[in-house]
Amino acid sequence: MTNPSPTILAQNLTLTLGTEQAPVEILRGIDLRVETGETVALLGPSGSGKSSLMAVLSGLERASGGTLSVAGEDFAAMGEDALAHARRGRIGIVLQAFHLLPTMTAQENVATPMELAGESDAQPRARAELEAVGLGHRLDHYPQQLSGGEQQRVAIARATAARPALIFADEPTGNLDAATGHEIVDLLFARRAETGATLLVITHDPELAEQCGRIITLADGRIATDTKADTGEAAARG
Known part of the structure; x- marks a missing residue:
């Protein structure tokens, strides 16, 4: 019996920014497999590539090289427009700064992405x-x-409204006090469990990271360690 396809499969993933004369290597050959339903914490110092990796995996940034399959789609072969279309309904993103549209009500902020994706029942959902x-x-x-x-x-x-296969959260408690942050973390994990989505969280909070089933540490654009909570064994990467 074959294993089901992973939600994320990246091989030798690279991201280079800057100019041709002065390139800046952000991601330096990331190999990553994330199974459906996993909860993964991404740790690492500032500049290690965490947010850049999340941007590439979520289709907000196009990789410079390597292969990348996300929720059954070949992200590496897509341009910006195709990536934007592929994200709809498949990927949900929660950011530290909330990024709500100030001229829209709470309901409109939640409904609008579903309406853009052509969902007819966006408002009641x-x-x-x-x-x-x-x-x-x-x-x-x-x-x-x-x-x-x-x-x-x-x-x-x-x-979570569109029941995406993947939820990305970049420092979701960074702008909140400790008590509110705990409530938000509990809520995020509860909604993930209810929808069955795969969750990747960037965090500096070790307590939040420990709630995930897997902890990946980045350093200098590479995966340094990859630890699964069920075994407690860390695999160091070269």
Whole structure:
């Protein structure tokens, strides 16, 4: 019996920015396999390539080289427009700075991506998702009328409403106090469990990382260690 296809499969993934005369190597040959339903924490110092790797894996940035399959799609072969289309419905993203549209209500912020993807029931699904994250009473509020924790709840609802195969979270508690951050982490993992999505989290918080089934540490654009929680054994990469 063959194993099902992984949600993410990257081989010798590279990202080089800058100019031809002064190239800057950001990712230096990433090999990564992430199975469906895994929860993965990405750790590493500033400049190690964490956010760049997430940008490439989520289709926000195109890799310079290597192969990359994400949720059954060949991301390495796609241009920007094709990547944007491939992300819809497949990938949800939660960012530290929330990135809600200030002129839209909470419900509109959640519904709009689904409407752009052609979903006919976007509004009722947005309402249901906001109710699921405890914001059924804030549907018509604008971001500036919401606390930081409430804004991040809207962002989580937006990321999970379309039931994506993959959820990426980049420092999701970075702009929140400790108590609110704990609530957001619990909510993020609860929504992930309910939807069955694969979750990748960039974090500097060791407690958040320990909640993931796997911890990957990056250093200088490469995977330095890859530890699975169920074995506790770390595999060092050269």
